[in-house]
Amino acid sequence: MHLGLDGKIALVTAASKGLGFAAALALAREGVQIAICSRSEQNIHNAASQIRELTGESVLPIVADVTRPEDVARSVQETVDHFGGLHILVCNSGGPPAGTFESLEEAQWQQALDSTLFSTTRLIRSALPHLRGWGRIIVITSTSVKQPIPGLLLSNTIRAGIVGLCKTLSQEFAPYGITVNNVAPGSFDTDRLRMLHERQARAAGISLEEARRQAEARIPLGRLGRPEELAHAIVFLASEAASYITGQTLIVDGGQTLGI
Ligand SMILES: NC(=O)c1ccc[n+]([C@@H]2O[C@H](COP(=O)([O-])OP(=O)(O)OC[C@H]3O[C@@H](n4cnc5c(N)ncnc54)[C@H](OP(=O)(O)O)[C@@H]3O)[C@@H](O)[C@H]2O)c1
Incomplete structure (x- = not known):
């Protein structure tokens, strides 16, 4: 299959480790020039060095907190200026x-939003002018968009809104040649999941x-992803091979979600 990704330019946010890092590495392996961001300067520079060493591709590390509007706009601008x-x-x-619901406070709702x-x-607002003509927007969500996960009320509530956003933008941006999809991970072996398992272990003794x-x-499938x-x-x-797919949620969960 021809992916047609060689020479393309991508920004992957929250990518010093876990799922974001894996996405950046996999894109770089296909010849994509990559900008990655996260809050920790040391972690994001280490991640960039690792991807460079493994792929030989050009990687731009950006220190940015995606909860801060000015950092988001700067991340997109630095990517465009660099590549x-x-x-x-x-x-x-x-x-x-x-x-x-009863344990979460107002400030945590705001933080999650x-x-x-x-x-x-x-991110989409800042990137939109640059994506016109040929663009791919992919949001990492969660299987919580299909099936609420006990104890993850904020994910269950807010991520469903992101799917609504993606579906709507798939319609609005189709004339610009931009596809908008989201991937919904189940349980992947990352620090985030380890933290959730620690919480469950404490609660259950x-x-x-x-x-x-x-x-x-x-x-x-009997194992974590x-x-x-x-x-x-x-x-x-992200590839040319998915040129006719837009507005979709792709669940990647080893068969965990039962809804059809
Ligand atoms: N792992 C799973 O099974 C799973 C399942 C469903 C959904 N998800 C979702 O997928 C996303 C990634 O999960 P993960 O498992 O890869 O988590 P992770 O291993 O904890 O990695 C999180 C990454 O995000 C960065 N980050 C955190 N807050 C940030 C911020 N405000 N601005 C910029 N970067 C930030 C971290 O780097 P810094 O600390 O340097 O900022 C790190 O690189 C999360 O939203 C998670 O809820 C994960």
Whole structure:
């Protein structure tokens, strides 16, 4: 299959580790010039060096917090200034805090909105002028958009709105040659998931290993996802091969979500 990604330019946010890093690495392996951002200067520079070493591609590290509107606009501008354009935007951010309705405070709602929904709308607003003609927008969401996850009320609530946003933009941006899709990961072996398993283990009075074992037992394929397995779905949606796919949610979860 011809992916047609060689020489394209991408910005992947929240990409010093985990799913964002895997997406950036997989795109770079296909010859994409990559800008990546995260809040920690040391982590994002380390990530960029790693991708450069593994792929030989040019990688631009940007220190930016996607909850801050000025950082979002600067990330897009620095990418365009450095590489001379932007074709692919992968919107990722830190996950919203875990908790139930009664345990979550107003400030955490705002934090979650800034981190997930508003980081996405702001990134898209800044990137839009550069994506016109040939563009790909891919948002990393969660299976919570199809099936609420116990204890993740903010993800369950806000990410559904992001899917509404993506579907609407797929209509509004189609005349510009821009596709808009989201990938919905199930349970991937990252620091974020480890943190959630630690929380579950504490609540249930079991070990971390037991919490992980129980999580794996709920997945039909019998194991957590490897970050590169989500990244491959992102590469496909970013590619020329996915030119007729827009407004979709691609669930990547080892069979965990039962809705049809
Ligand atoms: N892992 C899963 O199974 C799973 C499943 C469903 C959904 N998700 C969602 O997918 C996203 C990524 O998850 P992950 O598992 O890859 O998490 P992770 O391993 O904890 O990595 C999070 C990344 O985001 C960066 N980051 C966090 N807050 C940021 C901010 N405000 N601005 C810029 N960068 C920021 C972090 O770097 P710095 O600390 O340097 O900023 C790090 O690179 C999250 O929204 C998560 O909820 C994950």
